[in-house]
Amino acid sequence: MTGMLSLENVSVSYGKVEAVRNVSLSVEEGQIVTVIGPNGAGKTTLMMAAIGLLRSTGRMLFRGADLAKIDVEGRVERGLCLVPEKRELFSDMSVADNLLLGTYSLRDRSTTRKSLDDVFDRFPRLKERSKQAAGTLSGGERQMLALGRALMAKPKLLVLDEPSLGLAPLIVREIFRTIASLRSLGVSVLLVEQNARAALETADYGYVLETGEVIQSGPADTLIHDPKLIAAYLGGH
Numbered sequence: 001m002t003g004m005l006s007l008e009n010v011s012v013s014y015g016k017v018e019a020v021r022n023v024s025l026s027v028e029e030g031q032i033v034t035v036i037g038p039n040g041a042g043k044t045t046l047m048m049a050a051i052g053l054l055r056s057t058g059r060m061l062f063r064g065a066d067l068a069k070i071d072v073e074g075r076v077e078r079g080l081c082l083v084p085e086k087r088e089l090f091s092d093m094s095v096a097d098n099l100l101l102g103t104y105s106l107r108d109r110s111t112t113r114k115s116l117d118d119v120f121d122r123f124p125r126l127k128e129r130s131k132q133a134a135g136t137l138s139g140g141e142r143q144m145l146a147l148g149r150a151l152m153a154k155p156k157l158l159v160l161d162e163p164s165l166g167l168a169p170l171i172v173r174e175i176f177r178t179i180a181s182l183r184s185l186g187v188s189v190l191l192v193e194q195n196a197r198a199a200l201e202t203a204d205y206g207y208v209l210e211t212g213e214v215i216q217s218g219p220a221d222t223l224i225h226d227p228k229l230i231a232a233y234l235g236g237h
Contacts, residue, residue, distance in 0.1 A: 003064070004029050004157050004188045005050070005080075010058035012042070012049045019045045020212045022058070027157060027188050032179065034191040034199040034220065036233060037209035043192045044085065046209070047159050050190070051075060051082045063156065079156030085165055087146040091135025095126050098134050098145055102152030112152075119148040122178065140171035147178065157188045164195045176202045196233035200224040208233075 005027040012020040020042040027033045035043050049056040052072040060067040062080055070078065089098055099119055103112050120127035123144045129137065134145060143163055150158055160179065164172040172195065180202050182189055193199035200206055200220040208216040208229065216223070223229055 003027075004031070004062070005190065006059075006061040007046075007050065008059040008061075010046065010049060010056050010060060012045050012054055012056045018212060020049065020056070023209070023212075023214055025207050025214065025217070027190050029188055030183055030186060031205060032183065032189040032191060032203045034193055034203040034206045035209055036193055036196040036199055036206060038233075039194070040211075041209040042212040043209055044161055045212075047082065047161050047190070047192050051080065051159060076153065079154070080159070081150045081153050081155035081157070082159045083146045083150050083161065083163065085162040087142045089134040089142060089145060089149075092133055094131050095134055095137070095145055096130040099126070099149050099152050102149035115152050115154070119151055122151075122181070123148055140167050140174070143167065143171075143175055144178075147175075151185075151187075155187055157190060158182065159190045159192075161192045162194060163191070164193065164198060172198060196229070197224065200234075 003026060007023060007025050009022045009024055010020060011018060011022055023046060025033070035046065037043055045054060048054040050060060052067065052075050062075065062078060065078065067075060090101070099116060100112070125141055126144055126148055129141065134142070137145060163175050163179065167175065176198050179189060179191065191199055191203060200223055203220040206217065206220045206223045207214050224234065
């Protein structure tokens with residue numbers, strides 16, 4: 001496998017408060033890697049640093065390039081895309097127009113029509129609602145639209161922040177099936193989730209973050225059977 005993203009001893013502070021301390025992790029090409037942990041563990045802070053929205057110390061490499069030398073727009077152009085927890089959409093614009101905004105960073109837009117058709121094939125409900133205002137969608141549909149818009153940018157690495165937040169269990173299963181299917185597109189995924197079981201069932205590798213530090217890591221199918229993690233995050237089943 002080829003290295004996609006590498007974080008080496010990354011720390012992030014809010015004033016004098018250190019929210020993330022010396023975190024190291026990596027995502028290989030074609031991998032789904034998850035970061036799990038409780039509220040306030042620093043998961044979202046870590047992702048914001050990786051996308052360039054927060055200052056950090058340490059070293060971050062994306063496809064071999066030092067991210068410290070690349071601004072946010074440059075990171076997106078290189079294929080690093082974030083789907084934030086809040087699923088920020090343009091509520092008054094149609095579903096189709098929101099999707100088309102995902103291509104703004106692409107220099108070659110000759111395949112935009114095909115990309116749009118591919119997203120509609122992956123999310124048939126978005127096709128049904130293509131002319132509908134994004135603000136009228138359900139929570140699950142908004143998450144699908146946020147994912148679809150990110151896929152329009154042809155990402156190499158998709159960073160997903162709490163994609164299951166606030167969604168019904170049936171929709172959560174559908175979202176995670178979609179995330180798993182991204183492997184077939186050659187898209188790597190860094191997945192931040194409080195729903196630890198769903199995340200580990202989907203991922204190849206996992207990191208457990210508590211109070212800003214990685215306390216455990218390993219193959220996802222090993223972590224999901226770890227007695228300590230079952231007690232702390234996974235429940236008794």
